[in-house]
Amino acid sequence: MAYDHKSIEAKWQKIWADEKTFEASEDESRPKFYNLCMYPYPSGALHQGHVRNYTFGDLLTRYKTMTGHNVLSPMGWDSFGLPAENAAIASGAQPKKNTEAQIATMTRQIKQLGAMYDWPRELASHSVDYYRWDQWLFLQLFDRGLAYKKEAPVNWCPQDQTVLANEQVVDGACERCGTIVEKKNLAQWFFKITDFADRLLTDLDQLDEWPDRVRTMQRNWIGRSTGAQFSIGVADSTDSFEVFTTRPDTIFGMTFAVLAPEHPLVDRLISGTDQEAGARTYITAAGRASEIERLSEGDKTGVFTGRYAVNPVNDVRVPIYIADYVLMGYGTGAIMAVPGQDQRDWDFATKYGVDIIRTVEPPDEYDGEAFVGDGVTTNSDFLNGLDRSEAIAEIVNWLEDGGLGESTVNYRIRDWLISRQRYWGSPIPMVNCAECGLVPVPEDQLPVVLPDIVDFAPKGQSPLAALDDWVNTTCPVCGGPARRETDTMDTFVDSSWYFLRFTDPRNSEKAFDPVKARYWMPVDQYIGGVEHAVLHLLYARFITKVLFDMGLASVEEPFARLFTQGMITMDGSKMSKSKGNVVDPLDLFESHGADALRLYHLFMGPPTDDAAWDTNGVDGTLRFLDRVWRVVTETNGFDESADASELIADAHRAIAKVTDDIERFHFNTAVPPLMTLSTALVDRVRSGIPSAGFNEVVEILIKLLAPMAPHIAHELWEKTGHSTMLATEPWPVADTTLLERSTVTMVVQVNGKLRDRVDVDADIDAAEAERVALESDKIDQWIDGQEVKRIIVREPNLVNIVVG
RNA sequence: GCCGGAGUGGAGAAAUUGGCAAACUCGAUGGACUCAAAAUCCAUUGCUCUAAAAGGCUUGCGGGUUCGAGUCCCGCCUCCGGCACCA
Numbered sequence: 030m031a032y033d034h035k036s037i038e039a040k041w042q043k044i045w046a047d048e049k050t051f052e053a054s055e056d057e058s059r060p061k062f063y064n065l066c067m068y069p070y071p072s073g074a075l076h077q078g079h080v081r082n083y084t085f086g087d088l089l090t091r092y093k094t095m096t097g098h099n100v101l102s103p104m105g106w107d108s109f110g111l112p113a114e115n116a117a118i119a120s121g122a123q124p125k126k127n128t129e130a131q132i133a134t135m136t137r138q139i140k141q142l143g144a145m146y147d148w149p150r151e152l153a154s155h156s157v158d159y160y161r162w163d164q165w166l167f168l169q170l171f172d173r174g175l176a177y178k179k180e181a182p183v184n185w186c187p188q189d190q191t192v193l194a195n196e197q198v199v200d201g202a203c204e205r206c207g208t209i210v211e212k213k214n215l216a217q218w219f220f221k222i223t224d225f226a227d228r229l230l231t232d233l234d235q236l237d238e239w240p241d242r243v244r245t246m247q248r249n250w251i252g253r254s255t256g257a258q259f260s261i262g263v264a265d266s267t268d269s270f271e272v273f274t275t276r277p278d279t280i281f282g283m284t285f286a287v288l289a290p291e292h293p294l295v296d297r298l299i300s301g302t303d304q305e306a307g308a309r310t311y312i313t314a315a316g317r318a319s320e321i322e323r324l325s326e327g328d329k330t331g332v333f334t335g336r337y338a339v340n341p342v343n344d345v346r347v348p349i350y351i352a353d354y355v356l357m358g359y360g361t362g363a364i365m366a367v368p369g370q371d372q373r374d375w376d377f378a379t380k381y382g383v384d385i386i387r388t389v390e391p392p393d394e395y396d397g398e399a400f401v402g403d404g405v406t407t408n409s410d411f412l413n414g415l416d417r418s419e420a421i422a423e424i425v426n427w428l429e430d431g432g433l434g435e436s437t438v439n440y441r442i443r444d445w446l447i448s449r450q451r452y453w454g455s456p457i458p459m460v461n462c463a464e465c466g467l468v469p470v471p472e473d474q475l476p477v478v479l480p481d482i483v484d485f486a487p488k489g490q491s492p493l494a495a496l497d498d499w500v501n502t503t504c505p506v507c508g509g510p511a512r513r514e515t516d517t518m519d520t521f522v523d524s525s526w527y528f529l530r531f532t533d534p535r536n537s538e539k540a541f542d543p544v545k546a547r548y549w550m551p552v553d554q555y556i557g558g559v560e561h562a563v564l565h566l567l568y569a570r571f572i573t574k575v576l577f578d579m580g581l582a583s584v585e586e587p588f589a590r591l592f593t594q595g596m597i598t599m600d601g602s603k604m605s606k607s608k609g610n611v612v613d614p615l616d617l618f619e620s621h622g623a624d625a626l627r628l629y630h631l632f633m634g635p636p637t638d639d640a641a642w643d644t645n646g647v648d649g650t651l652r653f654l655d656r657v658w659r660v661v662t663e664t665n666g667f668d669e670s671a672d673a674s675e676l677i678a679d680a681h682r683a684i685a686k687v688t689d690d691i692e693r694f695h696f697n698t699a700v701p702p703l704m705t706l707s708t709a710l711v712d713r714v715r716s717g718i719p720s721a722g723f724n725e726v727v728e729i730l731i732k733l734l735a736p737m738a739p740h741i742a743h744e745l746w747e748k749t750g751h752s753t754m755l756a757t758e759p760w761p762v763a764d765t766t767l768l769e770r771s772t773v774t775m776v777v778q779v780n781g782k783l784r785d786r787v788d789v790d791a792d793i794d795a796a797e798a799e800r801v802a803l804e805s806d807k808i809d810q811w812i813d814g815q816e817v818k819r820i821i822v823r824e825p826n827l828v829n830i831v832v833g
Numbered sequence: 834g835c836c837g838g839a840g841u842g843g844a845g846a847a848a849u850u851g852g853c854a855a856a857c858u859c860g861a862u863g864g865a866c867u868c869a870a871a872a873u874c875c876a877u878u879g880c881u882c883u884a885a886a887a888g889g890c891u892u893g894c895g896g897g898u899u900c901g902a903g904u905c906c907c908g909c910c911u912c913c914g915g916c917a918c919c920a
Contacts, residue, residue: 031872240838241837241838242836242837242838242914242915244837245836245837245838245915245916246836246837246914246915246916248836248916249835249836249837249915249916249917250915250916252916252917252919254919254920256920272920273919273920274920275919275920276920287920329918352918353918354918354920355918355919355920356918356919356920358919359919359920360919360920361920363920364920365920366920367920371920372834372918373918373920374920376918377918439919439920440919441916441917441919559914562914562915563915629858632845632846632857632858633845633846633858634845634846635846638839639913640845641844641845643844643845643858643859643860645844645858645859645860646845646858646859648859649857649858649859650858652858652873653858655872655873659873689849690849693849695849697845697846697847697857698846698847698848698849698856698857700857700858701847701856701857701858702857704857704858705856705857715874774853776852776853778852778853778900778901780900780901781852781899781900781901782901783853786853818900819900820900821852821900821901823852826852826853827852827853827901829852829900829901830900831900831901
């Protein structure tokens with residue numbers, strides 16, 4: 030008879046909530062542990078990814094509680110964002126109402142998992158108590174020059190008449206209707222994350238408890254390159270333009286220069302030249318091309334300007350081209366082109382018949398095109414004979430001495446575009462005054478409340494723009510008529526500081542009390558999906574640094590340890606509703622119970638790896654729990670005289686293994702020792718009357734099970750006569766004197782091949798081990814008269830006899 | 834192209850410092866119990882040779898270091914993820 034998981038799980042979920050077992054406050058007497066799972070978007074349906082995430086998080090909450098930590102484990106909702114707005118467009122229902130209904134549903138489902146949170150700290154980013162502090166945060170950045178508005182090209186869907194977030198553009202097309210996305214210039218708000226690029230990069234080195242792949246992704250995203258920037262004069266004019274290069278050592282190989290089509294100098298350069306008409310046609314075409322068309326690495330296109338640049342090192346005149354393979358958004362939007370050492374320049378030069386000069390000696394057998402490797406500098410006057418790094422140092426000195434340029438650093442990361450022409454987000458707290466220009470809403474006039482509206486249909490600007498009563502306001506500076514900003518903030522702004530709000534979630538005076546934040550921060554363990562490796566985790570680091578500089582955050586890095594879980598796959602692809610390969614956790618709560626499901630998620634494989642779903646595996650973990658239930662509840666009668674020492678030693682080995690594995694996040698290997706231990710108990714019962722150590726071992730087994738399958742563990746704890754709450758019982762400590770075995774199996778090898786096993790005392794000495802090995806009958810036939818050349822002894826585990 | 838990670842039975846996997854490869858779970862096959870089924874329990878289950886015993890082989894491929902390599906080194910292949918006309 031299987032145990033009744035449904036009634037047991039409901040019972041204990043109620044007790045934990047009633048007893049406020051997992052509600053935390055500042056307490057200097059215990060070490061704090063801030064344990065955080067990435068707060069979810071309230072989709073309204075718990076899926077296996079959530080279950081995996083919260084199972085890992087809850088295991089840690091419960092384990093750290095039992096090991097004497099003051100654990101903060103809060104839960105909240107990333108509840109602004111596009112899905113709610115799209116649902117509103119489709120159904121006409123208020124996003125607020127929908128969102129709050131879905132939060133209620135998911136809260137119930139999370140509680141069914143038995144995952145415990147400090148619910149009084151619950152927050153939701155769509156609530157005005159939260160997003161008013163987004164607005165406060167915006168004003169802090171604005172005050173410090175870290176928030177600014179400028180015109181920028183954004184993704185525009187001509188079908189839906191709306192701007193799209195980068196995340197909504199899939200392979201250059203609108204995610205919703207499949208139309209090719211265009212670029213459109215609109216005035217947008219940005220956060221100046223580029224000011225922090227270097228700190229964000231160098232501080233990655235401190236984050237040694239983060240997965241390497243996440244740190245690598247952030248390094249790639251920030252994309253630091255060192256090089257030189259210098260000025261190139263335009264022949265027969267006083268104009269000049271700046272170029273950036275990582276290879277200033279190849280400057281003698283410059284045979285042309287290229288400006289991006291959007292480069293500000295272009296218009297003046299081409300005016301009045303013979304090439305003007307052709308150049309203007311090219312520029313217009315390039316401007317109209319979609320992002321994917323321009324970025325597709327196909328044939329290079331460009332057009333000659335009719336003008337020439339003068340190479341500053343040797344006064345050689347080289348043609349200036351316009352080509353869209355040079356991007357206005359990176360570096361200076363202009364390059365010196367060195368086809369001999371750069372493949373893109375090579376491709377362009379061969380197509381347009383431009384000269385190619387090699388300034389780095391390729392290897393003798395080299396038959397490629399541009400040579401980008403290291404070699405001796407050649408055809409380069411005073412740089413000849415130097416290697417790459419020497420030549421770079423020399424030419425940079427030369428440029429600096431002549432006042433022509435300097436060594437510089439460039440980053441790939443761009444400023445963070447935070448404005449969205451969308452309804453369901455935090456309004457940007459700025460007004461536009463005809464007299465005073467852009468004026469921030471004073472802090473004491475926050476919040477700028479998001480009004481309820483009825484028409485969410487996209488019209489090319491935020492639906493808020495249609496609300497005259499809301500839009501029209503007075504200027505905080507001059508009192509004259511003014512118009513509110515109608516854009517809302519990217520939801521990544523909400524999630525860039527919510528972990529700080531969790532330390533003081535009900536504060537109505539401040540975003541958070543720095544004293545409380547100092548106690549809890551940093552987050553000791555952050556758990557979530559790797560899909561946030563760059564965006565959220567980079568933005569949160571950035572905002573924390575801003576708040577640190579303001580003296581409000583006590584740490585520069587918000588997340589001390591990061592754990593990224595793998596995906597659940599089914600038939601080789603990610604579980605998703607659209608693929609129809611979803612296994613609903615709610616069904617499994619019914620059929621197998623939350624404990625069996627949790628245990629399966631822990632056991633199915635390394636938590637970092639993607640894992641293929643197999644419902645049979647849940648059958649297996651339920652079978653195991655049933656076995657534990659039976660052996661604990663159906664055992665009667667003890668033989669006090671029977672020897673229990675080996676069983677107790679097994680239990681202590683299990684304590685050591687499980688503890689170590691949990692500490693190292695090897696949850697999948699923390700489960701088998703419990704299975705083995707329960708099998709040992711079953712064997713003990715089957716062999717006759719269980720011995721005196723039985724209850725002691727059962728107690729250990731229940732405690733080790735408590736963080737993994739908490740409901741059944743608590744029920745068994747109560748059933749075995751304990752009146753205390755298992756959740757706050759101390760975690761068992763392995764008695765190290767019991768861990769060593771008195772006899773071990775020694776392996777005897779001949780020439781590295783296993784030939785015999787012998788049981789020996791664990792404290793056997795080398796000479797004795799060698800003697801025992803050579804005495805083995807089985808060994809004789811393998812030595813068979815050959816000369817024994819050497820004997821390797823690793824007592825007490827192994828002896829290897831080398832013959833030949 | 835650059836940067837990361839992975840590759841072990843029919844499946845998920847384990848092997849913490851270079852020392853018994855495949856623990857544990859699933860699946861499969863056979864058996865016990867049952868009128869029968871479910872549940873439960875027992876046995877077998879990497880490949881190969883063999884009637885059996887005993888042996889031989891085996892951690893993507895090829896080399897190397899070592900008494901000994903899944904683990905370390907060199908060179909490849911494949912898959913997954915990130916970045917990418919970034920100068």
